[in-house]
Amino acid sequence: MGFRGFIVLVVLMGTGGSPTAAVSLKDESAHPNFVTREQKDPTVEEGRGDVMATGELNPSHFPARRAAKVVQHYLNTRYGSPYRLFGLEDVHSATAEDVADTGRRYHLQISAHEIISNRTQKCSADVFFPRGEPTQPPEVKASCEELLQNTTAQEEALYQRYKEGHSLLSAQYIPDSQGHIEPDVMPFWHLSIVASSFIMLHESTENTLYNMAQVAQITQLETERKELKFDSHMLLHDMVSQEILHWKLLFTWSPAEGIKVQQMQQIPKPNH
Amino acid sequence: MLEVSGLQHLIHLYCMQIYSWMDTLVAQYPNLVTKEEIGKSYENRPMYVLKFSTGGANRPAIWIDTGIHSREWVSPATGLWTANKIASDFGSDTSLTSLLNTMDIYLLILANPDGYVYTHTNDRMWRKTRSINSGSSCRGVDPNRNWDAGFGGPGASTSPCSDSYHGPFAHSEIEVKNVVDLIKSHGNFKSFISVHAYSQLLMYPYGYTCADVADKAELDSLGREAAQKLTSLYGTYYKVGNICNIIYPASGGSIDWSYDSGIKYSFAFELRDTGYYGFLLPANQIIPTASETWLALKHILEYVRDHPY
Numbered sequence: 187m188g189f190r191g192f193i194v195l196v197v198l199m200g201t202g203g204s205p206t207a208a209v210s211l212k213d214e215s216a217h218p219n220f221v222t223r224e225q226k227d228p229t230v231e232e233g234r235g236d237v238m239a240t241g242e243l244n245p246s247h248f249p250a251r252r253a254a255k256v257v258q259h260y261l262n263t264r265y266g267s268p269y270r271l272f273g274l275e276d277v278h279s280a281t282a283e284d285v286a287d288t289g290r291r292y293h294l295q296i297s298a299h300e301i302i303s304n305r306t307q308k309c310s311a312d313v314f315f316p317r318g319e320p321t322q323p324p325e326v327k328a329s330c331e332e333l334l335q336n337t338t339a340q341e342e343a344l345y346q347r348y349k350e351g352h353s354l355l356s357a358q359y360i361p362d363s364q365g366h367i368e369p370d371v372m373p374f375w376h377l378s379i380v381a382s383s384f385i386m387l388h389e390s391t392e393n394t395l396y397n398m399a400q401v402a403q404i405t406q407l408e409t410e411r412k413e414l415k416f417d418s419h420m421l422l423h424d425m426v427s428q429e430i431l432h433w434k435l436l437f438t439w440s441p442a443e444g445i446k447v448q449q450m451q452q453i454p455k456p457n458h
Numbered sequence: 459m460l461e462v463s464g465l466q467h468l469i470h471l472y473c474m475q476i477y478s479w480m481d482t483l484v485a486q487y488p489n490l491v492t493k494e495e496i497g498k499s500y501e502n503r504p505m506y507v508l509k510f511s512t513g514g515a516n517r518p519a520i521w522i523d524t525g526i527h528s529r530e531w532v533s534p535a536t537g538l539w540t541a542n543k544i545a546s547d548f549g550s551d552t553s554l555t556s557l558l559n560t561m562d563i564y565l566l567i568l569a570n571p572d573g574y575v576y577t578h579t580n581d582r583m584w585r586k587t588r589s590i591n592s593g594s595s596c597r598g599v600d601p602n603r604n605w606d607a608g609f610g611g612p613g614a615s616t617s618p619c620s621d622s623y624h625g626p627f628a629h630s631e632i633e634v635k636n637v638v639d640l641i642k643s644h645g646n647f648k649s650f651i652s653v654h655a656y657s658q659l660l661m662y663p664y665g666y667t668c669a670d671v672a673d674k675a676e677l678d679s680l681g682r683e684a685a686q687k688l689t690s691l692y693g694t695y696y697k698v699g700n701i702c703n704i705i706y707p708a709s710g711g712s713i714d715w716s717y718d719s720g721i722k723y724s725f726a727f728e729l730r731d732t733g734y735y736g737f738l739l740p741a742n743q744i745i746p747t748a749s750e751t752w753l754a755l756k757h758i759l760e761y762v763r764d765h766p767y
Contacts, residue, residue, distance in 0.1 A: 247703045273734055276695075301734060363531075363582045364470055365740030397733035399583060421583065423736060425657070426706055428600070428621040430583045456581075 243280040243292075250280035252395050252426075253292035257311040259387035259396065260326035261298055266380030267444070268344055268373035269337035275299040275306050289316040290392065298330060302376070307332040315392050323388045341441040344373050348414055354406035355416075361400065377445070378404055381437045382420045384447045395425035402432070413438035413446070419453075430455060468539060469741045470531045473503070473575050476538060476567060480506055487545040490558070496566070497636030500589045503571040505636055508541050510548070510563040518766065520649040520759055521641065521721075523566040526601050526633075526712070527585045528573025530655040532729050532739045532747055537567035537653065539748035540755065554756070557763045561648070564640075570601055570633055583737065587631050591618035599625035602652075603710040604634045607718055608666025611709030624710050637712075641719070649723035649762045650716035651755065656736050657705065657728040658696045660685050660754065663717040665701035665708035673722055674700070680761055681725065684754035691750040694730065701726065723762050727751065 243250040251274075258274040266272065275297035282292045292313045299306045311328035348355060360375045361367045367375055378401045386396035402419040409415040415438045422431045436449040471479070484491045490512065495504045511517065524537030544563060547554050568574055572588040586598030596619035603614035606628035610616075614624035629635045641647055662677040671677065681698040688696055701708055705728070713724040730739055730747045739747070 244703070246697050246699055248706055273732065359582075361735060361738040361740070363578070363738070365735050365738040365743075397736050399736055400738060423583075427615075428585060430621070 240282050240284060240290075243282055245277040245280050248395075249282065249392065250277050250292070250294065252390075252392060253280065253282070253313045253315075254294050254296045254311075255395050256313050256324050256387065256390045257294060257296060257309065257326060257328050258298065259383040259390060260311075260328055261309070261330070262380045262383035263387055263445075264328075265334055266376075266383060267337055267341055267441075268377040268380075268439075269302055269340045270334065271301045271376045271379055273299045273301050278308075285314070287317065289314055289318075291315075300335070302337075303335045305332070305335070321391060324390050326387070338441060340373075345414065345439075345441050348406060349412075354408065356405045357401070358403040359400060360404070374404060375401060377416075377439060378418060378420065381416075381418070381435055381439075381445050381447065382422060382433070384437075384445070385420070385433050385435065385450050386422060388450075389422075389431075393426055397423050397425065399423040399430055409438075411438070413440040413443055468535055468744045470535055470744070471538070472578055473568060473571055476534065477504075477506065479538065480508060480541075480567070483508070483541060483545055487548070490548055491541075491545055496640050497632065499570070499572045500587055500632055501572045501575075503575070505566070505568070505571060505633065507640070508565045508567065510544050510558060510565070512558050514560075514562075516644065516646050517560065517562045518646050518648045519562040519564055519644065520651070520762060521564050521566075521647050521716070522651045522653065522755070523569040523637070523712075524653040525567060525574055526569035526652065527654055528570050528577045529583050529585050529737045530729075531577070531737065532655045532744060533653045534567050534574065535741075535744040536729060536748040536751055537565060539745060540752060541565050541567065543748075543752055553760055557759055561759075561763055563759070564647075566637065569637070572633075573598070573601075585621050586623065587633055589625075589631060591623075591626075594618035596623075599623050599631050600710075601631050601634055602654075602712055603708065604628060604631045605638075605710050605712050605715035607711060607714035608664070608709035611666045611707075613665065613706050613708035614710050622708075628710065634712075638715075641716070641721075647716075647721050648767070649725075649758065650713060650721045651723075651725045651727070651758065652712050653727045653729065653751075655729040655739065656731055656733065658694065658730060658732050659704055659726075659728040660688075660696050660698050661701045661704055661713075661726045661728070663700060663711075663714045663724055665706075665711040666714050668700070668702035668707065670700070671717060677723070677725075680723070680758060683761075684725075684757040687757045688750045688754040691753055692746055694747075694750055696754075722767060723758065725758065727754070 239249050254277045261272040278295040280294045285291050294311045296309050297306050298309050307330050309330035314325040316322040379398045382398045399421040404418040407415045418435045420433045432453045432455050434451045437447045439445050484493050492509045493506050496507050525534035576584045586600050600622045603624040609628040615622045660681050663671050685696040685698050713726045717724040
């Protein structure tokens with residue numbers, strides 16, 4: 187109901203030596219090879235590490251699950267908010283096919299769990315992982331069966347409180363080491379996961395599985411603009427490499443505009 | 459200080475709190491539980507295993523370790539709750555009592571004490587040991603890539619700065635060597651279970667190859683039954699399969715080593731959750747996690763008891 191679907195990313199190139207990511211995410215995948223084709227080889231092949239499976243995939247095995255995780259990140263970038271957040275509930279079925287030499291495309295039937303309202307819905311999705319260097323982000327198309335719960339009132343209330351409030355949000359280590367989150371910080375944890383989903387979506391490949399590990403720091407910045415503005419340091423966990431990745435993320439949010447990433451930049455993890 | 463009996467709620471404890479709790483458990487159940495030092499960690503901390511035994515000499519035994527990856531806090535928390543559960547249910551639970559009348563249980567709650575301390579003092583996200591890597595400013599080896607099972611193969615890094623660094627050679631890590639030495643010198647372990655977090659998975663070997671183990675059918679069926687028992691408590695859903703297919707190829711893992719050493723019933727748990735809290739699982743989920751996991755563990759233990767080999 188009235189949720190703004192199109193999210194524009196405006197990227198400012200950072201100064202200094204650290205690598206920055208120029209991000210341009212398509213809202214709907216318009217890749218020229220996203221055409222339904224007859225599957226050439228419908229036989230089942232088990233994943234053997236470096237040889238990725240094609241055809242009908244075992245939905246419990248990692249190739250399907252990694253592709254499905256990308257759909258989770260996509261849903262969060264598309265529909266996520268401080269009061270709406272998706273988790274991957276299950277993969278029901280999956281197929282994969284090579285698309286000439288351009289990449290691999292997965293077709294998935296999954297269940298997505300909206301965590302805050304505790305509702306699960308089935309989704310059908312396509313994930314295309316392009317090949318080649320430099321690595322390009324995956325392209326996702328997804329449609330889910332249910333309409334989204336209306337969260338406008340809660341979002342407006344949160345927005346007003348922090349737009350008009352006397353103090354700007356500043357918090358670190360969310361959740362804390364014990365997994366605890368203060369109740370009035372919860373919406374910003376969810377907002378941070380959604381904002382991080384832009385990074386996770388952008389960085390995902392067939393050899394990654396990202397989850398948000400922790401918000402190291404989030405600070406609300408003064409701004410003349412309507413949107414709330416945040417500077418943040420996010421910790422992401424890649425299950426495949428087991429690494430913790432550190433990212434700086436500058437983003438804005440308002441109920442009307444949704445989340446807009448202004449700058450995202452990976453920073454080196456502290457050496458110890 | 460925690461009361462040993464009837465742990466009403468748990469928080470994630472410090473290393474020293476866990477160690478002193480072990481002493482109170484032993485003091486409360488002296489006819490069942492002993493604490494054995496199996497060696498020291500890299501930073502010279504004692505590694506203590508709790509042995510649950512009603513006697514005998516070198517009875518067939520079950521091995522359970524928790525906390526090998528230090529940031530996975532719900533794992534040692536589950537280990538602690540499980541130790542309490544075994545001790546307090548002995549005598550009243552017929553099945554557990556019959557099991558302990560013929561088998562021993564060894565429970566290593568902190569398999570990586572240095573790493574665990576480091577997650578409290580410096581870096582909550584630390585995974586590895588804290589050994590110094592010569593020629594590198596990065597410390598630590600992934601203790602679950604360091605076992606002599608396909609060592610140096612896929613899914614393990616050669617870089618000391620990596621969170622999956624396999625180390626200079628198999629069993630280079632004293633924490634791993636201590637366990638290997640105990641298992642080998644004991645010689646009569648029938649099951650080896652390693653507890654990790656997160657992802658909600660119950661896995662059997664191998665990680666170092668995606669080829670099936672000879673006992674795949676039996677391990678898969680046992681794993682599925684155990685996972686169903688787990689689910690029955692709160693509806694928490696676990697996936698079951700071999701490490702290589704379910705999560706990733708990963709060489710040098712403990713349950714691959716234990717299986718290849720002849721310990722047939724080798725399993726690895728990845729506990730709650732599936733990524734929402736991830737490593738930072740809140741303390742209020744410790745007891746639910748441990749309780750549901752116990753149903754799976756107990757099922758496996760009973761099966762091991764009933765299928766001697």
